[in-house]
């Protein structure tokens with residue numbers, strides 16, 4: 001498929017807001033995914049979700065009749081795993097919820113002498129003692145790694161503070177910068193591109209977030225295809241100063257040559 005000057009041979013696809021919104025599939029999305037399967041089109045699905053294992057995401061996709069296998073999904077925790085393995089599997093300290101922690105069982109772990117601390121979402125389990133543990137480890141030389149550094153998110157009870165504040169606080173007290181893994185960080189895109197086996201010039205990222213998906217992909221020399229579903233708001237696009245390479249009403253509007 002031609003996008004501007006680029007010949008696109010493979011796709012990175014955001015999940016939430018592109019293929020489904022909450023628990024409802026985007027109309028026509030399952031058909032697009034099935035045609036990618038049938039046409040052997042290189043693709044990888046990217047999500048910043050840090051509270052679910054790959055298996056539980058796969059189950060959710062199956063319930064919505066989206067034909068995507070667990071191996072085709074790259075989550076921020078999965079990208080973190082690749083990042084840690086590339087570092088020679090250091091001794092780690094994990095600040096992760098139990099479901100995600102299960103995916104890291106193969107790593108050596110220590111609360112007192114770790115080479116890396118990985119922070120994800122643990123809800124209201126944050127305590128002063130836990131922050132102090134991370135502070136001591138990072139002050140002692142451990143790398144501070146965060147699955148993301150979001151500021152807040154919307155819940156039924158209103159806005160809720162996200163882990164970005166803890167990451168920023170730990171940076172402040174240790175004088176060190178965190179390595180961030182999830183979108184829009186280059187780390188997750190690097191892992192995804194390596195698995196696709198394609199040069200970024202031949203890859204398009206399809207997403208509903210103008211900054212995290214489109215701007216971040218363009219910064220890595222990929223094309224950015226914005227869909228007007230999910231969190232898409234025209235005002236956000238205007239305010240961002242980012243120009244997508246292509247804008248579609250929905251993933252279902254991808255031209256036929258992108259599917260075979």
Ligand SMILES: [Mg+2]
Nearest residue numbers: 014016017208
């Ligand atoms: Mg999204």
